[in-house]
Amino acid sequence: MAYDLEEQEQLDQLRAWWSKYGTLVSAILLIALVALAGWRGWQWYQTNQAGQARGYFEALEDAGRQPGDESVARINAAMKTLRDEYAATDYAARGALVAASALQARNDLAGARGQLEWLAQTKHVALVPVARLRLAGLLADQKDYEAALAQLKDAPAAFAGLYADRRGDILSAQGKAAEAREAWKQALETLGVNSPLAPVVKLKIDALGA
Numbered sequence: 001m002a003y004d005l006e007e008q009e010q011l012d013q014l015r016a017w018w019s020k021y022g023t024l025v026s027a028i029l030l031i032a033l034v035a036l037a038g039w040r041g042w043q044w045y046q047t048n049q050a051g052q053a054r055g056y057f058e059a060l061e062d063a064g065r066q067p068g069d070e071s072v073a074r075i076n077a078a079m080k081t082l083r084d085e086y087a088a089t090d091y092a093a094r095g096a097l098v099a100a101s102a103l104q105a106r107n108d109l110a111g112a113r114g115q116l117e118w119l120a121q122t123k124h125v126a127l128v129p130v131a132r133l134r135l136a137g138l139l140a141d142q143k144d145y146e147a148a149l150a151q152l153k154d155a156p157a158a159f160a161g162l163y164a165d166r167r168g169d170i171l172s173a174q175g176k177a178a179e180a181r182e183a184w185k186q187a188l189e190t191l192g193v194n195s196p197l198a199p200v201v202k203l204k205i206d207a208l209g210a
Helices: 002-064 069-085 090-105 109-120 128-141 145-150 157-173 177-191 198-208
Strands: none
Touching (some): 002 069, 002 090, 090 109, 090 128, 128 145, 128 157, 145 157, 157 177, 157 198
């Protein structure tokens, strides 16, 4: 009988606890279930988006390998879809670089510039520095030197040497030999003597003379 009384007491305590906290516990469980369902749904969405974006990226690569003006239209069409519908995917970022190269090779500099400018403004942190570096080179080819130099400000640490080298190229093209030399020296210091680019930078400095 003592056991029954003890059991009854425990049941009463449980009922009292549930009466006090049951609604809160139910709400927490419901939130957890909704969060889990949302997380799984988001994973599915991202996987689905990546799969579709990959198809357009492959179409873009295929168009880039094709000759003629028709390929330009296909490149632009594939990139428009990637940028409009799948901008957050890595395929869109990589596609911008592929499209820029293909368009520049076809002398569509405005189109190439547009792709690089778009990528440079995105949140694809791994490829934004690449876009800025290439955009600086394209702008320099168009003799838009100040805009080119503006792309090379605040260089990420991993790109500091490459940015300094490109800055030297632009300054040299402007006829600013002393500033170009300093930029290339900075590039050498940052890249290190074992960098494959180091001998090329050294030749640039030597070509300037005294």
